[in-house]
Amino acid sequence: MTEWDQMAQRRAEQEAGRFRRLVDGLREQVGRVIVGMDGVIENTLIALLAGGHVLLEGVPGLGKTLLVRTLSEALDLDFARIQFTPDLMPADITGTMVLWEGPGGEREFQFQHGPIFGNVVLADEVNRATPKTQSALLEAMQEHSVSVAGTTHVLDEPFLVFATQNPIEMEGTYPLPEAQLDRFLFKVRVEFPSLTELHEIMNRTTGVEMPHAEKVASREEILSLAAVAREVPVADHVQQFALRLLLATHPEGEDAPEAVRQFVRYGASPRGAQAMLLSGKVRALMGGRFNVAVEDVKASALPALRHRIGLNFEGQAEEIDPDDLIREAIEGLEAATRQDVPV
Amino acid sequence: MAVDASAYVSLDAANRALRGRLSRLRAWVRVLLGARLAMMGVAVGAGALVLLHGYERLYGVMHPLEDAVFPLLVGCAAAALVALIWPLPDRLMAASADRRLGLWDRLGTAVGLMGEFYPSGMARAQINDAVRHLSELTPWRAYPLRFDRRAKVMVGCLALLAVVELAPIPPLLLSAREQEEQAELRLVAQEFKPAVEELNEQADEAEDEETDEAAKRLERLTQRMERGSVTKRAALLELAELGDKLDRLDKEIKPPSLKTARVAAQQVGERGREELAKRAEELAERARKQGNRELEKQMREAAEKARKAANASQMRELGAELEQAAAQTGTMLAPAAVLDTVAVAIAGEEWDEALNALGDLQEMLSGDDIELTEEQARELAERMEELAEKLKDTELSELSECLKQAGQCMRQGDCQGAAACLGQGTQAARSGLGAARLGEGVAQMRAAADAAACALRRPASAQSQQSGQCIGPDDGSQQQIPPNAEGSALYAPRETPVDATPEHVRSAVREGGESYASPTRGAPDRVDESRVPYYEVIGDYSRAAEDALEREEVPPAYRGTVRQYFESLESGQTPAGAEPAAGDAGNPGASEEPSDD
Structure with a gap:
């Protein structure tokens, strides 16, 4: 082994150690403010370090907005919040050209940046806006840029959209279009807190001092660690598992369970597999490993695929939960791909 | 960094x-x-x-x-x-x-x-x-x-x-007759167990795989019979199969009987005793001359003993005694004295003793310090040639040939050559002896199997009295109908109610293939009734039929029918296409239940 090889290996190990320390620090800081929601915090951190956007779904008042705000505080990133309403216009998000008058009386149009120009953008109640407004996020989320009046404005990295939405069945909401949903790395469901957690929330929020998160990492650190995560190797059989799982969500897929064939109109897009593997890499580093395991893929499958599966009429009528379909696909696939010797 | x-x-x-x-x-x-x-x-x-x-x-x-x-x-x-x-x-x-x-x-x-x-x-x-x-x-x-x-x-x-192998068949699953059969089986097994165990030990010693396997099979069968974990029918079938196997083994081994060798050695044995007695008398005379009265007396007694020696071990002991006496008188016992022991051993069928004595002689001759006088060498050569001459046309002819060559070597004073010839002869005799023992063992096993089968075929009443004779196929060997045996008449054929001619013709084929026929008084289906269940004899009959088919005594066109007939009997069914034989046309029972008589 040459010295250079040793250095490369050591650097990788050091960066992985730094990665874990950062995640531990973030968890601690977020945990000072947010009570419970371990799974939500975990998935949010993973999406953050994988450079993906997150759709948080839950009824109002569960702390979705607080979570995102706390995260941005801990990371020292620019935080912007957009409250989506039915009358919100695309320009209210991206920004618009305004007539600007200089000290000498000269006038010119200047681009006034919208709230999308932040590092962490909270799109609160995103499904309350009309599809036209929702689509204003499309380019920003995918390309990390905004085009206004023929000019493309590049967004600062990292650029992360944390959208919250109320359950679809609530009144006054517009379901997000499939193309929009596909751009979210994860869709995370925020569950109602337990009694113990509610007690803790009350204790923290009704006292004199309100807890605050402290800065743990800088913007540059986040960017470099996100790049480290992408270096984590994925074994062939793990990648194979992820891809077969993706295809198992398609009704015409070879490994698709019966329920998928019956209730699904379309399965997850390739972005779903990207999401599983990328988040798997982050999970591996968070777990102190240098490789993605099948378990990582399985852990990421639900948040990465649930919003990418489109139910058919029968599935909607039967109120089928995509999570159940994914679990069934995982079980079937595990049995089919289990590599073991017959002893 | x-x-x-x-x-x-x-x-x-x-x-x-x-x-x-x-x-x-x-x-x-x-x-x-x-x-x-x-x-x-x-x-x-x-x-x-x-x-x-x-x-x-x-x-x-x-x-x-x-x-x-x-x-x-x-x-x-x-x-x-x-x-x-x-x-x-x-x-x-x-x-x-x-x-x-x-x-x-x-x-x-x-x-x-x-x-x-x-x-x-x-x-x-x-x-x-x-x-x-x-x-x-x-x-x-x-x-x-x-x-x-x-x-x-x-x-x-x-x-x-x-459980299936070792546990006895539960009485609940057995009929009264089968329970009776189990008792018979136990009785027979107890009767034959010691003999079978002895045979098994002999087979172990013989070191022949097939014989050993057959002996073990016989022992296993006896154990199963004793435990009651085999039916009478299965036991008989197993015995029949075992008998076949032992027959095959017997043919393969073709052991020498050693009978003629034994007869030939009788004369040599007499000569051996006389020679040893003479040597003792010579030593007595020498002791007398030396004034050793006690030794003289001892040697005269030894001479008497030698003339009456009954076996090789006595001869060996006397030989040792003479050797000591010779040393006391300052002479050496002639090596030919060993051949005296060999001769007596052969005459007494003590084959191992004979070969051991020859081995001793070979060892003596092959030694570096062997010093024989011309007279001793000549005597040894003569005795070897004499023994070779006696065994010349017997089953020990190989030993005879080697002894003859050894004698020739001794005449030339070549002790080492003589020892080598003796070694070859001993080895050849040992292998012949092994084959003979194996053959005897197989024959004994065959006899035991036959005896067990025979005992099983005896009627139950005769079984308990131990006096009944064997009932079996009419193959002209040991199977005979007991004069007053009271059989259970379980499978008796129906009598044909016709007044036929009170004569019938029995025919058979002799060993050479020549057929013969003899008229006999009395219609066969009216004289006796069957007293033996057919399955006790079906094995023998079907085997005899197979043998007949092989010897081509049955026309090819009828072989299939004969085989079908016996197969149907074994499975307890009447053959679909089997027509009764012409001789049985008036005897409907004959096609259903073959009688053993």
């Missing part, structure tokens, strides 16, 4: 460590796989044997398997072979170990990364991480020994097999 090289493992070292550990894991998995497959095989084999043996024991329609252990061993060997060639690549082993030990695909990923031409820093870190976790990869931890469902099934099947 300074790097501590000791903290890092080179890719080659990591590769070796990983592959080595996976190899150990693979070896362990092969052992477990072999055991697992063998367990399945044994379970299946034992289950099949349970069914077969159970059916055979309850209905007695099948021949018991000769050795249940053999197919099980073959199954185990096949399992070991399959386990040995079962494909277990590194990737599979690594993935399996990852899953079983909760290693989060560390090993599987590392095995994949090992194949990369130039792994990145992160990939190297991953391989290093996998190597660090190798300590957790102990084969028995990944694949622990478990008493799982397959093992339980196997144990259950073996237990069932043991």
Whole structure:
């Protein structure tokens, strides 16, 4: 082994150690403010370090907005919040050209940046806006840029959209279009807190001092660690598992369970597999490993695929939960791909 | 940046460590796989044997398997072979170990990364991480020994097999007649057990595999009969089959009888005794001249004893006594004295003694310090040639030839050559003797099997009285109808109510193939009724029929019909296409129940 090889290996190990320390620090800081929601915090951190956007779904008042705000505080990133309403216009998000008058009386149009120009953008109640407004996020989320009046404005990295939405069945909401949903790395469901957690929330929020998160990492650190995560190797059989799982969500897929064939109109897009593997890499580093395991893929499958599966009429009528379909696909696939010797 | 090289493992070292550990894991998995497959095989084999043996024991329609252990061993060997060639690549082993030990695909990923031409820093870190976790990869931890469902099934099947093999047939499943038969079987088994055990010991000594197997089979059958774990019918069939096998063995061995050798040696034995007596008298005379009265008296007594010596050991003792006496008188006992012992041993059928004595002589002659006078050498040569002449045309002709050559060597003063000839002769005689013993053993076993079969064929009443004679096929050997035997008339054919001519013709074929016929008084189906269940004789009759078919005494066109007839009898059915023979046209019972008389 040459010295250079040793250095490369050591650097990788050091960066992985730094990665874990950062995640531990973030968890601690977020945990000072947010009570419970371990799974939500975990998935949010993973999406953050994988450079993906997150759709948080839950009824109002569960702390979705607080979570995102706390995260941005801990990371020292620019935080912007957009409250989506039915009358919100695309320009209210991206920004618009305004007539600007200089000290000498000269006038010119200047681009006034919208709230999308932040590092962490909270799109609160995103499904309350009309599809036209929702689509204003499309380019920003995918390309990390905004085009206004023929000019493309590049967004600062990292650029992360944390959208919250109320359950679809609530009144006054517009379901997000499939193309929009596909751009979210994860869709995370925020569950109602337990009694113990509610007690803790009350204790923290009704006292004199309100807890605050402290800065743990800088913007540059986040960017470099996100790049480290992408270096984590994925074994062939793990990648194979992820891809077969993706295809198992398609009704015409070879490994698709019966329920998928019956209730699904379309399965997850390739972005779903990207999401599983990328988040798997982050999970591996968070777990102190240098490789993605099948378990990582399985852990990421639900948040990465649930919003990418489109139910058919029968599935909607039967109120089928995509999570159940994914679990069934995982079980079937595990049995089919289990590599073991017959002893 | 300074790097501590000791903290890092080179890719080659990591590769070796990983592959080595996976190899150990693979070896362990092969052992477990072999055991697992063998367990399945044994379970299946034992289950099949349970069914077969159970059916055979309850209905007695099948021949018991000769050795249940053999197919099980073959199954185990096949399992070991399959386990040995079962494909277990590194990737599979690594993935399996990852899953079983909760290693989060560390090993599987590392095995994949090992194949990369130039792994990145992160990939190297991953391989290093996998190597660090190798300590957790102990084969028995990944694949622990478990008493799982397959093992339980196997144990259950073996237990069932043991029950079927060893436990007596429950009386509930037996009719009154069958219970009576079981009692008969026990009686016969107890009668023959000591003889069978002795035969088994003899067969062990003979060191012949087939004879040993036959003896063991006979012993096993006796044990089963004693335990009541075999039906009478199955026992008879087994005995018949065993008899066939022993016949075959007997033909294959063709042992020398040693009868003529024994007769020839009688004269030599007399000569041997006389010669030894003469030597004793010579020594007595020498002792007298030396004034040693006591030795003289002792030698005269020895001479008397030599003339009356009954066996080789007495001769040997006398020889030793004479040798001491010769030493006291300052002479040496002639080596030819050994041949006196050989002659008496052959005459007394003490073959081992004879060959041992020849061995002693060979050893004496091959020694470096042997010094014989011309007279002693001549005497030895003469005695050798004399013995050779006597054994010339007997079964020990090979020994005779060697003795003759040894005698010629002795005449030329070549002691070493004579010793070599004696060695060859002793070896040839030993192998001939072994074959003879084997043949005798086989003959004894055949006799025991016949006797057991014969005892089983006796009617129950005669069984208890131990006085009945054997009833069996009319093959002209030992089977005869007891004059006043009271049989159970279980399968008696119906009498034909016709007043036929009170004569019938019995025909048979002699050994040379010549047929003959003899008129006999009385119609055969009116004189006697069958007293023996047909299955007791069906084995003999079907065998006789097969022999007849083989000898082409039956026209080819009728062979199929004959075979079909006997097969139908064994399965207890009337043959569909079998027409009764012309001679049986007026005897409907003849086609249903073959009588033994």
